[in-house]
Amino acid sequence: MAAKRRLSPDDPSSFSRPSECRVNALDLVWDIDFIKSIINGTAYLDVEKSSPSVDRLILDTRKLDIHRVFCRESGNNLLYDVDETVDIFGSKLEVKLPTDEKLKLTIGIDYSTSRESEALQWLSPEQTAGKRQPYLYSQCQAIHARSVVPCQDSPAVKFPYTAKVTVPKEVIALMSACRNGYSISRSDNSKKVFFFKQPIPIPSYLIAIVVGDLESRCVSSFLSFSFF
Secondary structure (H helix, E strand, O other): OOOOOOOOOOOOOOOOOOOOEEEEEEEEEEEEEOOOOEEEEEEEEEEEEOOOOOOEEEEEEOOOEEEEEEEOOOOOEOOEEEOOOOHHHOEEEEEEOOOOOOOEEEEEEEEEOOOOOOOEEEEOHHHOOOOOOOEEEEOOOOOOHHHOOOEOOOOOOEEEEEEEEEEEOOOEEEEOOEEEEEEEOOOOOOEEEEEEEEEEEEEHHHOOEEEEOOEEEEOOOOOEEEEO
16 A cells, blocks of 8 residues: 555655655653543654755644644744545644745644554553553554654654653653653642653654553662563
């Protein structure tokens, strides 16, 4: 199917056009909602246009509710359009960019995932070993990252990422990134906020998250395992 219907010149399974405008870094601000089984948040994408005349950023999405797109530097809202769904590949999100001499800018996207996200699996407390807390884990391979975050969902595009993840205080969050501590939420003391940083550029399918009643056990002076 992908071979017959090329979504873009660079990748038959991605709408994105990184040769026009490429994502260089990603900053995620997520709030995990176990009641609705969705993630609410904002994705900040550092992008770079190949030339001043480039007037669009094309991203992959699937079953995402896009609430707002804006320029982080100016705060101005940007026009955008979400195309119809194409088979298993989702929908193209096309963002209108300012045509000026500035090649680098940061695009903010306020959005929510859906309960039908292919990448996210939600378990009730009864479905876990401990029976105490709900559990969330992700699986973004091969093209499911687009159901978690608007992105250039192609292995040809690699980027570092950071994340701030808000969860109920009874659970722990881990990601495919180094954890830089956590704190109690200033706006809601029933929640914790975890901070992550992945300095190594990775493709979108390696973005991963797990949230649950996790514990860790040290097996040596330099290695520990987490489990639930």
